Amino acid sequence: MMTRVPYQQLEDTIAQAFLRAGMTEEKARISARFHAEASRDGVYSHGLNRVPRFIEYLTLGWVDADAEPVLVRQTGPIEVLDGQRGPGILNALYATDRAIELAAEHGTGIVALRNTTHWMRGGAFGWHAADRGKILMAWTNTESCMPAWGATDTRLGNNPLVMAVPRAEGHLVLDMAMSQYSYGKLQTTRLKNAQLPYPGGFDNDGNLTADPAAIEASRRILPTGFWKGSGLTILLDVLAAVLSEGLATHQIDQVDQGSCTGCSQIFLAFDPDRLGSAAHMQEIVDGMARYVNGSTPADPSRKVTYPGQNTYHTRQEHLANGVIVDDGIWQEVEALAEREPKA
Amino acid sequence: MMTRVPYQQLEDTIAQAFLRAGMTEEKARISARFHAEASRDGVYSHGLNRVPRFIEYLTLGWVDADAEPVLVRQTGPIEVLDGQRGPGILNALYATDRAIELAAEHGTGIVALRNTTHWMRGGAFGWHAADRGKILMAWTNTESCMPAWGATDTRLGNNPLVMAVPRAEGHLVLDMAMSQYSYGKLQTTRLKNAQLPYPGGFDNDGNLTADPAAIEASRRILPTGFWKGSGLTILLDVLAAVLSEGLATHQIDQVDQGSCTGCSQIFLAFDPDRLGSAAHMQEIVDGMARYVNGSTPADPSRKVTYPGQNTYHTRQEHLANGVIVDDGIWQEVEALAEREPKA
Numbered sequence: 001m002m003t004r005v006p007y008q009q010l011e012d013t014i015a016q017a018f019l020r021a022g023m024t025e026e027k028a029r030i031s032a033r034f035h036a037e038a039s040r041d042g043v044y045s046h047g048l049n050r051v052p053r054f055i056e057y058l059t060l061g062w063v064d065a066d067a068e069p070v071l072v073r074q075t076g077p078i079e080v081l082d083g084q085r086g087p088g089i090l091n092a093l094y095a096t097d098r099a100i101e102l103a104a105e106h107g108t109g110i111v112a113l114r115n116t117t118h119w120m121r122g123g124a125f126g127w128h129a130a131d132r133g134k135i136l137m138a139w140t141n142t143e144s145c146m147p148a149w150g151a152t153d154t155r156l157g158n159n160p161l162v163m164a165v166p167r168a169e170g171h172l173v174l175d176m177a178m179s180q181y182s183y184g185k186l187q188t189t190r191l192k193n194a195q196l197p198y199p200g201g202f203d204n205d206g207n208l209t210a211d212p213a214a215i216e217a218s219r220r221i222l223p224t225g226f227w228k229g230s231g232l233t234i235l236l237d238v239l240a241a242v243l244s245e246g247l248a249t250h251q252i253d254q255v256d257q258g259s260c261t262g263c264s265q266i267f268l269a270f271d272p273d274r275l276g277s278a279a280h281m282q283e284i285v286d287g288m289a290r291y292v293n294g295s296t297p298a299d300p301s302r303k304v305t306y307p308g309q310n311t312y313h314t315r316q317e318h319l320a321n322g323v324i325v326d327d328g329i330w331q332e333v334e335a336l337a338e339r340e341p342k343a
Numbered sequence: 344m345m346t347r348v349p350y351q352q353l354e355d356t357i358a359q360a361f362l363r364a365g366m367t368e369e370k371a372r373i374s375a376r377f378h379a380e381a382s383r384d385g386v387y388s389h390g391l392n393r394v395p396r397f398i399e400y401l402t403l404g405w406v407d408a409d410a411e412p413v414l415v416r417q418t419g420p421i422e423v424l425d426g427q428r429g430p431g432i433l434n435a436l437y438a439t440d441r442a443i444e445l446a447a448e449h450g451t452g453i454v455a456l457r458n459t460t461h462w463m464r465g466g467a468f469g470w471h472a473a474d475r476g477k478i479l480m481a482w483t484n485t486e487s488c489m490p491a492w493g494a495t496d497t498r499l500g501n502n503p504l505v506m507a508v509p510r511a512e513g514h515l516v517l518d519m520a521m522s523q524y525s526y527g528k529l530q531t532t533r534l535k536n537a538q539l540p541y542p543g544g545f546d547n548d549g550n551l552t553a554d555p556a557a558i559e560a561s562r563r564i565l566p567t568g569f570w571k572g573s574g575l576t577i578l579l580d581v582l583a584a585v586l587s588e589g590l591a592t593h594q595i596d597q598v599d600q601g602s603c604t605g606c607s608q609i610f611l612a613f614d615p616d617r618l619g620s621a622a623h624m625q626e627i628v629d630g631m632a633r634y635v636n637g638s639t640p641a642d643p644s645r646k647v648t649y650p651g652q653n654t655y656h657t658r659q660e661h662l663a664n665g666v667i668v669d670d671g672i673w674q675e676v677e678a679l680a681e682r683e684p685k686a
Binding site (some may be wrong): 073075076077078105106107108110135137147148149150151152153155156161163165172174176180198202206208224225226228229231232234235236237238239241242243245248249250251270272274275276277280281284285287288290291292294295296297298299302304305306307 | 416418419420421448449450451453478480490491492493494495496498499504506508515517519523541545549551567568569571572574575577578579580581582584585586588591592593594613615617618619620623624627628630631633634635637638639640641642645647648649650
């Protein structure tokens with residue numbers, strides 16, 4: 001069952017749950033905001049739904065609530081940071097802000113972050129940069145969850161890629177995982193006894209299928225665009241590990257402390273003000289938005305959109321009417337917020 | 344009909360054709376090498392096959408054989424260049440080399456090139472950088488050739504993305520266009536009376552189809568990974584235009600002087616030696632290659648590969664046995680090489 005919760009109540013309750021799990025006031029507040037904002041923007045998979053698991057990781061010691069990122073080395077506009085397995089959201093936010101600061105100086109700023117933990121919703125850092133008028137490209141590697149193209153065993157990570165460009169009337173933000181569908185999407189589709197809109201993997205006999213249960217059984221989830229997503233995710237993995245001097249997917253698989261623990265991330269910012277191209281940028285993004293929105297829709301009832309446009313509308317609707325949450329998970333998090341404080 | 348031509352004969356004949364079209368000796372030689380190497384590596388769509396069209400563009404004045412890129416502005420490790428509609432290969436090669444030089448100084452080097460022309464095979468610049476021990480990300484925007492997700496009219500470019508990481512035993516090079524299949528692939532498949540291996544677009548009734556003729560008729564070619572490739576190509580387009588202060592796809596569509604004329608490109612290099620991470624890089628890429636190559640193949644007769652691995656094998660085979668070329672196009676280019684020199 002789904003219900004609606006006012007945004008501020010959602011954020012406050014999650015913050016309270018994180019406080020009770022032993023985080024400091026400030027860290028609990030920021031982490032709660034990123035989880036609540038993911039649900040607010042309709043990215044349920046990395047919002048409220050992930051709060052119990054994050055607290056479990058803290059309890060198991062897989063994420064160190066008190067760890068802070070440390071500078072490993074700096075070369076021109078590039079910084080390598082060690083996240084020391086602190087909370088992934090806080091590490092990624094620090095890295096984004098550092099990339100923005102470096103970009104203000106050099107035109108571009110690049111932070112390569114290693115030894116961090118799950119950043120939850122990657123797109124959040126794109127929105128964060130765009131809200132500050134900056135361009136951001138960011139990606140993470142992860143443990144493996146899908147087979148390379150032509151393989152049956154899972155050896156590739158889902159390595160989401162984020163690209164964001166600011167726009168006065170609504171930012172362009174792409175937040176793209178490398179599998180065609182997530183395992184979460186397979187599960188929710190199966191629970192509805194439905195088929196995926198398009199094929200999402202192979203069954204155990206090697207046939208392409210849109211049946212979520214058959215893909216869950218084979219674990220042969222499909223890379224985005226077949227061989228193309230398979231190749232792209234390999235390069236994103238390698239680049240993140242090389243530039244951060246951190247772990248690649250084949251090594252993260254050995255860590256085996258939950259999703260993304262020990263992963264490597266890249267944050268590449270550009271400062272249009274420093275580059276003198278802010279006015280040109282607005283002309284380009286407005287022209288693109290008009291062009292794409294002016295497409296002839298295949299379904300006359302559905303507008304053709306650029307990345308970030310639907311998110312923005314979901315956000316407005318949730319802020320007005322309350323954020324949609326799963327009843328059971330909401331009760332679970334309310335209980336986590338009310339339990340005895342950690343000693 | 345296909346035939347085999349020794350590599351050097353292929354390059355020499357193309358160079359002669361370019362000389363006769365009015366290029367200088369040096370420019371003809373470099374341009375010929377890039378076309379010949381594309382065919383040598385099995386990328387037939389952007390090799391010998393494109394020579395007549397490139398000469399046509401020179402003749403029409405859409406490409407200016409004598410134009411050289413000029414520096415527009417520099418900010419730290421970032422240079423903006425105007426390609427002045429010179430030959431796209433030469434502009435892109437210059438931009439790649441400048442990015443490498445900037446990276447030797449700053450750790451990273453970024454060249455944003457505007458007002459250039461078709462770079463032919465984007466992957467060539469990845470191989471070029473990797474041969475010099477450098478990491479490269481590069482992409483171009485283009486005129487539109489496919490509909491945005493949910494649309495029926497073509498408003499998105501195919502905007503290929505290149506990523507290359509050097510490796511002693513064979514570089515990792517990804518060269519990925521944003522449509523699931525090229526129009527060239529649709530044509531060759533149709534001429535064989537075959538179906539595409541996987542759906543490649545929608546027919547005129549809006550049904551997903553693997554029939555190349557039906558997609559050619561509707562012009563509704565599929566973005567890589569459906570909505571995902573649609574989003575990615577929009578962001579690549581905007582970023583190239585913003586950083587180069589050049590044209591985006593919606594503006595290139597107004598130029599209407601053949602494929603890619605007036606386009607914007609990004610060349611982002613990293614120097615592992617300058618960053619002190621060359622040894623770590625070799626460990627990562629070798630570990631990744633072992634992991635991916637060690638996958639369980641779905642078809643026991645086909646090895647699971649990383650991007651660039653098959654290209655490398657095609658190259659060796661063509662160098663040993665001659666490059667596979669289309670008879671008719673080969674004769675056409677031989678004739679272009681033998682015609683009267685341009686006054």
